[in-house]
Amino acid sequence: MKLFFSLLPEKWYNTICAKLALVVSFLIAVISLFIYFYFPQKLEKEEIKVYEEKSRAIAEMTAYSISPALFFHDIENINEVINSSKQNKDLVFFIVVDEYENIVAHYNKNSALNILEPESLLINNYNSISKDGLIYYVSKPVFANSRKIGKILIGLSLEQIRAEILESKKTIALMSLSIFSLGLVTVFIFSILITKPLNLMGQIFVQIANGDLTKRVKISSSYEVDQMAKSFNKMVDELLLTQNELEQMNYSLEKRVSDRTRKLRREINEKKVIEKKITASLREKEVLLKEIHHRVKNNMQIIQSLLYLQTKNIKDDNMANIFNESRNRIRSMALVHEKLYQSADLAKINLQDYIKDLVAGLIQTYSLQKNSIQLELDITKVNLNIDIAIPCGLILNELVSNSLKHAFVKHRNGQNKINITCNLPAVNKLSLIVQDNGIGLPSDINIRNTDSLGLRLVTLLVEKQLNGQLILDNDNGTRFNMIINI
Numbered sequence: 066m067k068l069f070f071s072l073l074p075e076k077w078y079n080t081i082c083a084k085l086a087l088v089v090s091f092l093i094a095v096i097s098l099f100i101y102f103y104f105p106q107k108l109e110k111e112e113i114k115v116y117e118e119k120s121r122a123i124a125e126m127t128a129y130s131i132s133p134a135l136f137f138h139d140i141e142n143i144n145e146v147i148n149s150s151k152q153n154k155d156l157v158f159f160i161v162v163d164e165y166e167n168i169v170a171h172y173n174k175n176s177a178l179n180i181l182e183p184e185s186l187l188i189n190n191y192n193s194i195s196k197d198g199l200i201y202y203v204s205k206p207v208f209a210n211s212r213k214i215g216k217i218l219i220g221l222s223l224e225q226i227r228a229e230i231l232e233s234k235k236t237i238a239l240m241s242l243s244i245f246s247l248g249l250v251t252v253f254i255f256s257i258l259i260t261k262p263l264n265l266m267g268q269i270f271v272q273i274a275n276g277d278l279t280k281r282v283k284i285s286s287s288y289e290v291d292q293m294a295k296s297f298n299k300m301v302d303e304l305l306l307t308q309n310e311l312e313q314m315n316y317s318l319e320k321r322v323s324d325r326t327r328k329l330r331r332e333i334n335e336k337k338v339i340e341k342k343i344t345a346s347l348r349e350k351e352v353l354l355k356e357i358h359h360r361v362k363n364n365m366q367i368i369q370s371l372l373y374l375q376t377k378n379i380k381d382d383n384m385a386n387i388f389n390e391s392r393n394r395i396r397s398m399a400l401v402h403e404k405l406y407q408s409a410d411l412a413k414i415n416l417q418d419y420i421k422d423l424v425a426g427l428i429q430t431y432s433l434q435k436n437s438i439q440l441e442l443d444i445t446k447v448n449l450n451i452d453i454a455i456p457c458g459l460i461l462n463e464l465v466s467n468s469l470k471h472a473f474v475k476h477r478n479g480q481n482k483i484n485i486t487c488n489l490p491a492v493n494k495l496s497l498i499v500q501d502n503g504i505g506l507p508s509d510i511n512i513r514n515t516d517s518l519g520l521r522l523v524t525l526l527v528e529k530q531l532n533g534q535l536i537l538d539n540d541n542g543t544r545f546n547m548i549i550n551i
Contacts (some may be wrong), residue, residue, distance in 0.1 A: 093248035096239040097241040105234040112226055120221050124205035128217050136209040143170045157200055157220040164214050174452045199223050365399035397458035413448040420444055439480050444487040452551050456526045463519040464545055471501025495551045500544040
């Protein structure tokens with residue numbers, strides 16, 4: 066110990082050596098703690114995640130195997146599937162439940178678990194880990210011919226993986242302690258060996274600075290320190306020469322800075338001119354794009370007018386209705402271009418304003434009094450691009466037109482209502498609901514295979530073009546619930 070402290074300089078605790086050793090030791094300690102706390106947790110999460118994926122795959126394969134037996138309530142084959150699952154040494158229990166929530170068969174390896182109690186958390190909290198962290202619960206529905214006929218409930222033991230993780234934690238802890246100890250000793254020794262010659266040289270520098278020019282730096286066995294000593298002796302002789310060179314360099318630098326400044330000013334002026342040209346070109350393109358939307362809208366209005374004039378000469382009511390429906394569809398598309406023309410953003414339109422104008426135009430088309438139908442709109446403020454807005458407009462046109470034409474019979478008691486709801490239930494998802502309290506659609510109608518062009522058009526637009534979902538509710542009127550990807 067005395068030999069160790071003899072290597073330290075006087076007031077070593079206030080030296081570069083001590084500070085360097087302290088800083089590096091602190092960094093090593095932080096790294097060791099990071100290894101100890103981070104890697105075991107990361108390892109545990111990764112192992113549990115792999116085990117969860119493996120458990121879900123086992124449940125999915127088991128559900129597929131047991132599907133025929135559960136469909137025919139073949140208890141013998143169900144038990145065979147359960148017995149084959151027992152080969153998995155991690156299996157704790159296995160429950161088969163039919164579509165009426167009745168337990169068909171079960172297996173329980175751990176008698177301490179009351180798996181058949183209806184109120185038990187084991188049955189109601191699957192696809193998760195138990196509170197003690199030793200069992201992973203998996204629930205998988207069983208389907209036959211696309212119909213849910215029951216489900217399987219599986220409990221898998223996590224004891225083996227927990228034991229493996231614990232051993233890994235012990236190994237990592239030992240490794241972290243070893244790294245910290247070895248690093249601490251190594252850093253302290255290297256700090257002493259590196260800084261002691263520098264401390265001696267610093268003392269000589271102080272004496273020379275105080276006027277004792279007889280002192281010289283002793284040449285040591287260290288090549289680096291020897292070079293520093295020789296360089297110091299030459300430094301004073303070269304100081305004046307260096308000062309003159311610096312003055313010349315300063316003058317040359319100032320001249321170069323001045324030349325570069327003038328050049329940069331010219332470049333900035335040129336860039337400003339280019340930016341003005343780009344801005345003017347962009348404004349010109351915006352004007353052209355607005356003009357395109359305006360002309361498309363005008364052309365569609367001309368088509369509407371032609372259809373309207375043609376309708377006046379048609380005596381057949383069914384053919385006249387077909388022309389009127391075509392006019393409304395064209396109007397819904399023309400309205401999109403009109404909104405884009407009026408909008409500051411030429412790529413998107415305000416869905417709230419668009420729906421209000423579209424529905425108002427439909428009410429006017431069918432010559433209805435505003436107070437004869439109560440229109441309720443609950444629309445979130447959202448902007449849609451033209452690729453989504455046009456299909457949505459066609460969908461609303463068909464559904465609202467059907468409600469206005471067919472939902473409300475004459476001399477009907479009560480208030481006639483049409484509700485339109487639009488919101489964003491999730492990211493990149495648009496929920497669109499059109500509902501009325503009219504007489505409803507026929508109970509046996511299949512909207513995906515019907516003679517109605519409007520309903521087939523709605524189905525194709527939602528499910529094919531917009532990759533969405535369409536649900537029809539025919540109770541207490543008609544309700545179309547649509548989830549659309551935007």
